[in-house]
Amino acid sequence: MKGALAGALGLSALIVAMGAWLGLSYYLTSTLVVLCALAPFFVDLERRKPEARELVVLATLIALAVIARVAFAPIPHFKPTMAIVMIAGMAFGGRTGFLVGAGAMLVSNLLFGQGPWTPWQMLAFGTGGLAAGVATDALVRRGLVKRGALTWPQRLALAAGGFLLVVCVAGPLLDTCSLFMMVSAITPASAVAIYLAGLPINIIHGAATFLTLLLVANPLLRILNRVRVKYGVLG
Template identity: 50%
Template sequence: MAEKFQIKKSSIASAVCIAAVILLLIFGGRVFGNQQYYAVSLMVILLSMVPFFLAFESRKPQAREVVTLAVMCALAVASRAVFIWLPHFKPMTAIIMIAGAAFGAEAGFLTGAVSAFVSNFLFGQGPWTPWQMLAFGIAGFLVGLLCNKGILSKKRIPLSIFGGIAVLVLIGPILDTSTLFMTAASVTQESAAAVYLSGLPVNAVHALATFLTLLLVSQPLFEKLDRIKLKYGIMEADREV
């Protein structure tokens, strides 16, 4: 049991370190110019793969596991594209959270980062892309981590409430931070307050979309994903890694 706990602890530490490096990359991209956002985005994807593949250190990953995550990414991108006509209404975050809850924190982070990057080919790439990849990746990682530890239930109501609150108080402000650094000539308390306050209505709509999506589709998706895991024995969300 002690050995299993050690592996799990090292996996979490790796993911935290990767997130810190991603932040440095984002700031580095800003320092060297907004034209570097493609390079920064690709580096974020590569780094987000590290903790995911560390989860398979004791066995070889099966192709169907990667395919399953690719399907979740495609579903997340499609859910954002369907609501392109409704500003700031992003069901994609909920799909990413479901992937994290079903397959673990590492898979959740990777799903979030890749989904943000791919969906921006429809919505527009820019210096905000790495920030979105970080924010959506954290959404999947956080839910995956809390569900894996048994702190957060995957039941409809608690998961939906947590998802909405997380977007409002964490994911949304991370996205607002990109606006702060891209628009403010110098970051001051006044400029920060203005950006975060103006972002509240946007984050409220985003939180509502996350809450409703988790409320309506989380359980049907969990049932299908559980059948896939049972049939193929892939990526147990409660595995000790």
């Protein structure tokens, strides 16, 4: 995994340099970099040759995240998908969280529409699952939390962290995609306008993530933790 990440980082730097030299559009260059960021996780999954039961659990988590997006389609921007992705990362680790987030966006866009925004959505939601998994693993190692048994203060802290993750990380990543797609010549004024326009949307999305984590995280984490321990999958 480390070798793949190092290779992706080196290739990203080469793409940026070539993009500047050839005068490629900001969007094309940035999208190629995003694809490089996604590739190591899928390459690592292929190299590990996971068992069928691991793939079943992974597919089930992706399906749950897709259903969460589809079910709330009538409510603009209020989607619990990021919360489900974060819960997957907390239960099975950052690598699985990233794959669930990226996979959920790829699959759900078969319904919502594929386009040049899809890699950015995969990166944004994958990052959410990765961050939740890495943070949870660190807290579990230090004995600060028990996987699948969060107290109310811990649930509040988790929900608040999910809100901030959407508003400060995932949302701005998607706004950056909008910036590259909508603006031919990027200026400070155009960037500020795009990010400010996206802020209310990110707050609504963050609120959905907050409420879902607060209400659903504990019972779902208990179920997923039993699956992880009993069947030894995605550990």
